[in-house]
Amino acid sequence: MFDIVKNIFNKIGSFFAHLFEKDVFIKISSIIAAVVIWFGVSISEYPTIPKVIYNVPIEIDFDGTYAEANGYQAMEQSDETVTVYIEGERGQIGNIEADELVATASAEDVMYAMEYKLPLSVKCTTGKSFEVTKIEPSIITVNFDKIISKDIQLVPKLSGIKAAEGYIMGDPDDIIIVPDTVNITGPAEMVNNITNAAASVEASTSLTETTDFRTTSIQLMNGDTTIMNENEQISLDKSEFTVHVPIYKKGNVSLNVQITNAPESFDVESFKQKLEFSVSELEVAILDDVPRDSLDIGTIDMREVDIGSEFTFSTDDFLPEGYQDLNEVGTVTVKCPSEGLVRRSIHFNNSSIQLVNAPSQYEFNIITSGVTATFIGPEESMEQLTNIDVIAQIDLLNSLTAEEGYEGSHKPPITFLIPNYDDIWCIGSDGVLSPRATIEAKLKENQ
Secondary structure, three states: OHHHHHHHHHHHHHHHHHHHHHOHHHHHHHHHHHHHHHHHHHHHHOOEEEEEEEEEEEEEEOOOOHHHHOOEEEEEEOOOEEEEEEEEEHHHHOOOOHHHEEEEEEOOOOOOOOEEEEEOEEEEOOOOOOEEEEEEOOEEEEEEEEEEEEEEEEEEEEEEEEEOOOEEEOOHHHOEEEOOEEEEEEEHHHHHOOOEEEEEEEEEEEEOOOEEEEEOOEEEEEOOEEEEOOOOOOEEOOOOEEEEEOEEEEEEEEEEEEEEOOOOOOOHHHHHHOOEEOOOEEEEEEEOOOOOOEEEEEEEEHHHOOOOOEEEEEHHHHOOOOEEEOOOOOEEEEEOOOOOEEEEEEEEEHHHEEEEOOOOOEEEEEOOOEEEEEEEEEHHHHHHOOHHHOEEEEEHHHHOOHHHOOOEEEOOEOEEEOOOOOOOEEEOEOOEOOOEOOEEEEEOOOO
């Protein structure tokens, strides 16, 4: 019996095998028919199916919440995507993808800057209907903070940059950053911890001239401590900055003074050689140039020079713009000679005072009865000095102006010439630099 059944099945198998070998169309038709039959049976027997969708994105819903009104944002969250288990009709969810779903966490309960655990719900953005059976994870942890902004002053931070030999780099205050401020926006706790920011430049170079560097590197700092370089939670309103680094050329300059109001015959150069400078030369630096060999630090009026007088000059006043005082002396004192000098007063009556350069159409008369002047010089010269050696005169052309009118009373200064001596000068007294005489001027009768 068994052999009979076996033979029947073998004959049937041989028949179909022979049939498929001979007719390809019958093969294909049979396969299609089987699939259609299987699909029809599946739909009728299983109309609802389950499906798992991975990597569904998470959104935080702020619409109409207290958090939205007060500038809170989600700073950190435990998960960015979830896995969603759904069940629905095969025609609805059979080909649904992750980008058609969104998992939402509502911020309606967020009232403070702190960490919250928020439940998730899932919706379909393309309108397909289904039942969510599970979300993994179903709750996410979110850290909320208030977003604020503030402007921060930039300071330079240079690494590997130096001045070449014979040059110096400007002080940090001389380095210019453009723009010099940056607006930072981010979580209140982070932003409030930032007190300043540094525009950072790294370059291995020795500079001999002022140089501009471009940088996009900003270090956010608390005092002198860098607390962050780049942080996704902090945004800056500018991305590129120019750092202007000034370079100064060093050099030594000798110091000089100018002499004014000395008698015409006075040997100024000989007198200057006797002056004592507290600093005879300065080490200076100048921006993008070569320092000059010498500098005039100021002027000494011989009418103010007494025996051993001292004059002080500030570097702020005599250093040209762009110069730096590398010695940092601040002031230079010039001391006048004191050894071997004597002081002597000589009286001149009005008849010994000469009027020169007088306008021809006017008559001038000296009303002052006389003046006394004080002279200083070496003891040997002063012993020989007499009234005859000194010429007292009033230069009317330089003392009076036509605009003021010549007629009337005037009080011009008296100058003294000492032609036979080159080492004597006249000084002022009682707070008056030059003695003055009162004169009267009137128009001549024939004018």
